[in-house]
Amino acid sequence: MPNPSRRSETSRQAILNTALDLVADIGYPKVAIEMIASTAGVGKQTIYRWWPSKGALLFDAFLTLAGTPDGELAALPDTGDLAADLKLVLNATVEDLDNPRYRQTMRALHTEIVHDPALAADYHKRLDGPMREVKKDRLRAAQQAGQISKDADLDVAVDLIFGPILNRWLQQTGPLTPEYVDTLVDTVLCGLQPREAAAPAV
Template sequence: MTTKTPNAARRSEASRRAILTAAFELAGEIGYAKLTIEAIAARAGVGKQTIYRWWPSKGAVLFDAFLMLSEGQLPAGVGDGGEAEGEAAVGDTAAALPDTGDLEADLKAVLRATVAELADPRYDLPLRGLTSEIMHDADLAALYAERLHEPVQEMKRTRLRAARAAGQLDPDVDLDVAVELMWGPVLSRWLMRTAPLTEEFADSVVEAALRGLAPKA
């Protein structure tokens, strides 16, 4: 967790969940910038001190909210009414990325899912908030890299490693560079809104990237 150090044994799990749920919901409703600790405490039915006791900053709360989400502990449909089936939620802890043998198709599916998630109004604002906080707080960034980024990154690496072993990628490919070659452009379009973030864009990126990473022979 991202928490401080009082006597954690006596900690109220109910309050913790209420706070994280409230934080995530509010981040989606009013945006991270306008999110206040007072509002979180009020929505969660909790004293402010209970937040300050366990988290050092607003960003840390939101981070833990994502962490909880990624561990599937959030009540279904948090953030709004219903949840369509088949969605790839932030926290999908599916053990692995799809591997049908068709690398390009698999990656397009995953990157399209990422695009869909970034466009989902339930996640858009909270994710921008978290990203913003990570941008400005190196400690939080390290935590993010370790807890939220790395597990997903490893799944992506695994899929690419398999492809590399199968001769579909150049044997010298740096897997992290490979991943960033595809996710970086998507992330930057989402953040900067310099151009519309479409599935076609995702497809184009995958195609170009795979061509660039293919064996040289």
């Protein structure tokens, strides 16, 4: 006897993969729910039973693409060399952003987030918020090791380190090269270094 839950999961994965393929092939604006349903071999109501909107479907497809469908995020590397670890992570991020399948999905997702408050809240709850905590954990370890100032605001530090990559990519204001990543990390960490104790007054 066929297993209904297995059949449902197979259909769900087919829908997610189809959405990713169509977005990469023809662009997000041209992709309709009806097109995804037809290509995946399911009914339109099947999609709406699982996702309230095309943006919500795209977000789940993105999580599948990123390898975090269950929200499990790996810790950032910690070799003891903060600069090297951050450069490794940022260069891997740039490589992902250069992937056509990833690039189209990310751009579409960010567009939908701007216009859909419910999707924005879900994105923050399931991905952006947890990912920020993972990044702060790595910086907190660097604080404890004396590599960055103990009074540094870690939320601001995360914005300074990771924000420029996304902004440059979204706005296409310049190339994302390993040299840019090196300069970015070195510049930000220079500003986050522990301050030397003030010399005693004479």
